[in-house]
Amino acid sequence: MELELTEVPKETREEFESYPNVTGTGIGPKQRAGQPDEETESVIVFVTKKVSEADLGEDEIIPSEIEIDGKTYETDVQESGEVRALELELTAPEAPMNLEQRGRAEIQEIPESLSRTRRWRPAPAGVSCGHPDITAGTLGTQPLRTQDDRLVFLTNSHVAANSGQANRGDTVLQPGPYDGGSAPDDAIGSLLSFNAIDASTSAPYPENKTDSALVEVKPDHLQTDIWELHEDLREFTDAQIGAVHVKSGRTTGVTRAKCTARHASFNVQYSHGVAKMVDLDVFNAMAAGGDSGSLIGMEQEDGFYGTSLLFAGSSSITLGVPMDTVQAEHGRLTPVSSQDLVDADDMRVTGTAFRVSLDPSQVIHRWSGPWDDRYAVDFVGHPVNSGDWVDVRVASTYRTASGIYYQIRAENKWSSRSADCDVNYSVTR
Secondary structure (H helix, E strand, O other): OOOOOOOOOHHHHHHHHOOOOEEEEEEEEEEEOOEEEEEEEEEEEEEOOOOOHHHOOHHHOOOOEEEEOOEEEEEEEEEOOOOEEOOOOOOOOOOOOOHHHOOOOOEOOOOOOOOOOOOOOOEEEOOEEEOOOOOOEEOOOOOEEOOOOOEEEEEOHHHHOHHHOOOOOOEEEOOOHHHOOOOOOOEEEEEEEEOOOOOEOOOOOOEEOOOOEEEEOOHHHEEEEEOOOOOOEEEEOOOOEOOEEEEEEOOOEEEEEEEEEEEEEEEEEEOOEEEEEEEEEEEEOOOOOOOOOOEEEEEEOOEEEEEEEEEEEOOOEEEEEEHHHHHHHHOOOEEOOOHHHOOOOOOEEEEEEEEEEEOOOOEEEEEEEEEOOOOEEEEEEEEOOOOOOEEEEEEEEEEEOOEEEEEEEEEEOOOOOOEEEEEEEEEEO
């Protein structure tokens, strides 16, 4: 459906928001018997909970029509629930633990859920990340290049910058603090660019256009894949009313939903108050706490096209900032492919998969992955301290729908001393 209206005028928004129970407005097809009427463009009025007109006072009933620029549009009242920013709302553990503190298990099992909350190097889009002062959100994109040729990934301001209370250059962790991430070992990048979320504890609430942040990274810290989508990010485009969109997020994984409205404005609850967020894309419910920062988009024959940056929602709807708005804030962002990360004469990328601490003669097994089966991956151990003697080799592999996991065996060859070892990977593209 092509929309004729490109905004709900401010005076119209304010009129509807004066009614009790109203959370926001938008533009989209009118719902009739639960189905969108693609022939009828309407002004949507979102309410916390739909109430029968019989239970409302005469001055509390939303008018059935509204005039905008000399044309009459039908209104459509839709239920949104309480709309909140979707950072994980659970309390962080008192003391996040690294793997060496968890009973020193001999084998680290592959989580049944192929957990997005673990530490990944290189990390795919769709896994846990966050500023040290928040709980956890989602690492939103594969590598992107900024206009001044910096390598970054995209997520929310309230995920990477604590809604603007952070400082440029701050460390961003993967996984996020709630999932055990801590500095400096789990640093994946540094905060480069972000907007502050202007919020208030009482109306009128200040307007904001975006909730976004860029995190600068090294080439070997990110995969060029989006977890379980199996499509490369090709470009950014506009969300399409009625089309099915998809996202890959920390908490709910890969989910799909239709875009139901655009050019929407909502009062969104943040930890420090309520912010009025304007010119948003609205989708059916597809996210939960911790999915903030996910890139929403459409799967096409030639790849994945990002449309919106997921940041808020409820049990009924999910909200995203259009990528045009994000780029207006941060400048043009260009997706990076795997070949773009290496020089033409250097077809290998290297980095550190993890560090292990071994007791005398101890043998452990660790899993690394998922790795795309297009790549050949080798693992080599490099003792941290002079004189340490550690044997590292691939013991087995495990193929899943998400890619290949490598089980890595590390053995301390000394029987009289402990050893620390970095397990490095080398990827042939």
